[in-house]
Amino acid sequence: MANKKYLGFDFGGTKITAVLAKGNGDIEKRVEAKTRKLRGVSDLINQIHSIGQQFDDFDHIGVIFPAPLSAEGITLFAPNLMGWGSVDLKAKLEKAFQHEVFVDNDATAQAISVKLFDKGKKYRNFVYLVVGTGIGGGIFVNDEVYRGGKGYAGELGHAVILANGPVCGCGRRGCIESLASGRALARRAAENSREIRDSPFLSSIPLERLSAEDIFSGRRLGDPFCTLLIDETVYYLSVAISNYINEFDPEAIFLGGGLMKNDRSLIRELKESVDRELGKYYRDVPLIKVADKTVELAPVALAIYESSEAKK
Numbered sequence: 522m523a524n525k526k527y528l529g530f531d532f533g534g535t536k537i538t539a540v541l542a543k544g545n546g547d548i549e550k551r552v553e554a555k556t557r558k559l560r561g562v563s564d565l566i567n568q569i570h571s572i573g574q575q576f577d578d579f580d581h582i583g584v585i586f587p588a589p590l591s592a593e594g595i596t597l598f599a600p601n602l603m604g605w606g607s608v609d610l611k612a613k614l615e616k617a618f619q620h621e622v623f624v625d626n627d628a629t630a631q632a633i634s635v636k637l638f639d640k641g642k643k644y645r646n647f648v649y650l651v652v653g654t655g656i657g658g659g660i661f662v663n664d665e666v667y668r669g670g671k672g673y674a675g676e677l678g679h680a681v682i683l684a685n686g687p688v689c690g691c692g693r694r695g696c697i698e699s700l701a702s703g704r705a706l707a708r709r710a711a712e713n714s715r716e717i718r719d720s721p722f723l724s725s726i727p728l729e730r731l732s733a734e735d736i737f738s739g740r741r742l743g744d745p746f747c748t749l750l751i752d753e754t755v756y757y758l759s760v761a762i763s764n765y766i767n768e769f770d771p772e773a774i775f776l777g778g779g780l781m782k783n784d785r786s787l788i789r790e791l792k793e794s795v796d797r798e799l800g801k802y803y804r805d806v807p808l809i810k811v812a813d814k815t816v817e818l819a820p821v822a823l824a825i826y827e828s829s830e831a832k833k
């Protein structure tokens with residue numbers, strides 16, 4: 522593993538990032554491109570393959586995808602990419618590359634990266650939650666990634682915490698993703714026109730451009746509506762995290778994603794709220810923020826994990 526090289530693609534709704542790294546996580550080359558999402562499946566496969574042409578000298582390929590995938594590498598539904606119903610992603614990529622390609626859901630691969638390259642090394646059982654535009658997750662049980670019966674496990678963003686809540690991208694109502702993701706935070710703000718008008722900070726921003734980052738900026742400046750919105754977000758996330766703690770009894774909860782980068786105090790606030798929420802089932806489960814590099818190495822970690830598993 523140490524001498525091998527791994528080519529990883531992070532294939533998201535807005536951009537594709539390719540990295541070439543060694544088994545110890547040292548990145549040797551990085552290429553980024555905008556995702557050509559409007560042109561459909563085969564064009565995107567061609568785009569990934571042509572980015573791959575800029576790399577030579579690699580042993581294994583890992584590709585991560587921003588939606589659920591079966592154990593065979595077939596997509597289920599991708600809310601942020603047009604034209605992706607049931608697509609045999611693994612087979613199409615392998616045909617393009619003429620090489621074995623390991624594929625997985627992005628958050629699951631990030632959890633593997635937490636295990637290989639971050640503080641996850643210390644724990645046999647942990648839950649990883651990525652809170653960004655959407656919310657995803659990955660689970661480690663007894664030192665192995667947990668994929669479930671068909672490979673779809675870890676869709677932690679689609680745990681309902683408010684029955685009859687807002688409609689989610691998955692079609693259900695009240696998923697944690699529909700309440701506490703970056704997109705949900707901006708939407709919850711925009712739904713309150715009077716509060717927006719009265720907010721000294723948000724009133725100057727056009728509604729359609731309002732982002733989660735703006736709301737964090739507003740809170741830093743003491744804007745009461747922004748503070749309320751983030752307090753609610755912390756509460757919703759702590760309800761979900763407490764559920765995961767009760768369900769999986771993890772030794773740690775790892776957190777990644779754009780929303781976690783906005784404020785240093787967020788992790789402490791979340792921990793306090795989780796501790797309250799656990800009630801009589803309280804036990805001390807550390808909440809740990811993952812490094813940016815851990816997320817970047819996710820497709821590489823997937824390729825390392827899967828290629829070493831295959832050798833067993």
Ligand SMILES: [Zn+2]
Nearest residue numbers: 679689691696
């Ligand atoms: Zn959902």
